[in-house]
Amino acid sequence: MHRLDVAAVKKEFPILEREVHGGRLVYLDSANTSQKPRVVLDAMARYYERSNANVHRGTYLIAEEATAGLEGARAKVARFIGADHPREVLFTKNATEALNLVAKAWGRANLSEGDAVVLTELEHHANIVPWHQLHDELGVELRWIPVTPDGHLDLTHLDRLVDGAKVVSFAAMSNVLGTLLPVERLVSAAHHAGAIAVVDASQHVPHLTTDVQAWGADFAAFTGHKMCGPTGIGVLWGTTEILDATPPFLTGGEMILNVTKEGFTTNELPWKFEAGTPPIAEAVGLGVAVDYLEGLGMDAVREHEVALTAYALRSLAERFGDDIVVHGPPEPVERGGVLSFTFDDLHPHDLTQVFDEHGVCVRAGHHCAKPLMRVLGVAATARASLYVYNDEADVDALADAIAAAAAFFAH
Amino acid sequence: MPGLEDLYREIILDHYRSPRNRGELSSPPATRVEGFNPLCGDEIVVYVDVKDGAVDDIRIGGQGCSISQSSASMMSAAVKGKTLAEVQALTRAFKGMMSIHEHALDGEDADDPSEVDSEVKLGDLEALRGVVKFPVRIKCATLSWNTLLQALGEPTASE
Numbered sequence: 139m140h141r142l143d144v145a146a147v148k149k150e151f152p153i154l155e156r157e158v159h160g161g162r163l164v165y166l167d168s169a170n171t172s173q174k175p176r177v178v179l180d181a182m183a184r185y186y187e188r189s190n191a192n193v194h195r196g197t198y199l200i201a202e203e204a205t206a207g208l209e210g211a212r213a214k215v216a217r218f219i220g221a222d223h224p225r226e227v228l229f230t231k232n233a234t235e236a237l238n239l240v241a242k243a244w245g246r247a248n249l250s251e252g253d254a255v256v257l258t259e260l261e262h263h264a265n266i267v268p269w270h271q272l273h274d275e276l277g278v279e280l281r282w283i284p285v286t287p288d289g290h291l292d293l294t295h296l297d298r299l300v301d302g303a304k305v306v307s308f309a310a311m312s313n314v315l316g317t318l319l320p321v322e323r324l325v326s327a328a329h330h331a332g333a334i335a336v337v338d339a340s341q342h343v344p345h346l347t348t349d350v351q352a353w354g355a356d357f358a359a360f361t362g363h364k365m366c367g368p369t370g371i372g373v374l375w376g377t378t379e380i381l382d383a384t385p386p387f388l389t390g391g392e393m394i395l396n397v398t399k400e401g402f403t404t405n406e407l408p409w410k411f412e413a414g415t416p417p418i419a420e421a422v423g424l425g426v427a428v429d430y431l432e433g434l435g436m437d438a439v440r441e442h443e444v445a446l447t448a449y450a451l452r453s454l455a456e457r458f459g460d461d462i463v464v465h466g467p468p469e470p471v472e473r474g475g476v477l478s479f480t481f482d483d484l485h486p487h488d489l490t491q492v493f494d495e496h497g498v499c500v501r502a503g504h505h506c507a508k509p510l511m512r513v514l515g516v517a518a519t520a521r522a523s524l525y526v527y528n529d530e531a532d533v534d535a536l537a538d539a540i541a542a543a544a545a546f547f548a549h
Numbered sequence: 550m551p552g553l554e555d556l557y558r559e560i561i562l563d564h565y566r567s568p569r570n571r572g573e574l575s576s577p578p579a580t581r582v583e584g585f586n587p588l589c590g591d592e593i594v595v596y597v598d599v600k601d602g603a604v605d606d607i608r609i610g611g612q613g614c615s616i617s618q619s620s621a622s623m624m625s626a627a628v629k630g631k632t633l634a635e636v637q638a639l640t641r642a643f644k645g646m647m648s649i650h651e652h653a654l655d656g657e658d659a660d661d662p663s664e665v666d667s668e669v670k671l672g673d674l675e676a677l678r679g680v681v682k683f684p685v686r687i688k689c690a691t692l693s694w695n696t697l698l699q700a701l702g703e704p705t706a707s708e
């Protein structure tokens with residue numbers, strides 16, 4: 139396996155050439171949204187400049203090109219995540235819409251009062267609130283797999299928690315702690331209990347080789363903009379079997395086979411779930427993002443992130459000792475490159491405000507995971523997250539910015 | 550570009566390190582209201598005891614960044630003993646100062662907002678003026694004030 143040439147990768151992201159506040163831009167917020175390589179930006183511009191047309195209806199050349207762009211991207215995404223067939227890849231607005239589709243289309247049709255939905259305490263709000271709504275609307279019961287102090291799931295009572303459940307829905311990787319969850323074990327526990335397994339793969343697909351068939355899940359949701367692609371496009375993957383058994387979510391044009399004054403019949407997969415004009419340029423961009431990541435090699439991406447996470451954990455601990463607490467699993471191989479931390483008694487918002495003066499982009503807050511914040515016993519954390527274009531110099535810049543914040547608030 | 554010293558004035562850091570009126574009041578008789586900043590997770594609890602149309606006592610609980618905590622601390626000191634009408638005028642003046650003006654977004658000094666009652670003296674609260682140069686932090690500064698308004702049964706949607 140080849141190693142990632144980070145210096146070369148950095149040059150492929152135009153935004154990283156930008157200066158902010160008189161210094162270089164140090165981007166450490168890729169768990170929030172990733173930056174985009176030039177090839178993605180160029181492909182989207184080229185699409186608009188040369189092939190822009192609506193899809194699936196024109197009989198002219200550029201409409202065929204637009205359709206080929208959209209469907210070609212679908213095929214690339216399907217291959218990238220190990221899907222059985224491109225029809226199992228539905229384009230949505232983002233991962234949030236994908237998870238809402240599961241809860242509101244599959245859930246409303248298949249759940250009723252008293253049915254249990256099992257979540258984990260480390261979920262993003264996108265995998266909590268749609269289920270809360272089903273609790274309010276249908277009376278489904280929510281159960282929670284607890285999280286241990288070092289950021290792992292506590293699976294002691296897993297069998298009891300999933301017993302009689304209809305849905306087990308969980309993140310493959312925590313957006314706050316970087317914890318990699320035991321996806322296959324959770325899927326198998328779900329299926330053993332007769333529940334469907336829904337995986338929020340938003341933080342997994344950009345960073346690790348993903349194989350939805352090996353997982354054995356029923357649904358997986360993720361988003362384009364965290365994996366070098368544009369905003370405005372997300373993916374819901376589902377098995378053909380479960381998608382066939384799911385009623386449409388949004389309805390209108392594109393998703394129908396026939397409409398009369400009496401009613402409608404739905405189109406086949408995947409278009410049954412894609413009402414209205416889809417995000418065509420965004421799909422083209424996402425397809426090229428997939429090409430780009432495959433070119434880097436997902437094994438190389440993972441190896442780079444494990445090494446850089448190890449460097450970050452080591453250097454922050456050496457430099458700041460007990461003043462810094464990095465939450466989540468201590469071993470780099472058990473986690474992704476997401477470093478949520480608290481420093482001394484400084485509020486994360488104050489920390490990241492000082493970071494900004496140094497060009498260091500880090501998110502502060504609850505990261506859309508308030509139940510997890512409560513488990514950790516903090517109101518907020520600062521979160522630095524690593525990707526293909528980050529190197530040790532970026533981690534050093536973060537450490538310098540932390541030191542600057544400590545000095546600023548010490549006087 | 551606005552510098553950190555525009556945001557973190559010494560008096561702000563003083564209120565952050567030594568918050569005034571920190572604690573709880575028994576409720577009832579005091580009114581207890583929680584406020585949340587959905588962006589950053591700051592949570593604030595305002596306990597306010599109104600007697601004879603004036604703020605007899607006030608306490609602040611919860612946790613948050615230096616801006617939200619110092620703003621809450623200064624607020625508690627500023628409204629204690631004031632009549633409800635005075636509190637309203639003060640709140641209006643403070644929130645007026647915190648509203649974003651186009652030139653503030655350009656990084657220039659914010660002028661006094663015209664709608665603010667010039668009779669109202671903001672005192673220490675003036676130190677928070679620099680917050681408007683950091684638009685995402687404005688909600689940190691106004692959190693405790695909106696929570697106070699809620700506790701006093703006033704509408705808060707005047708931002």
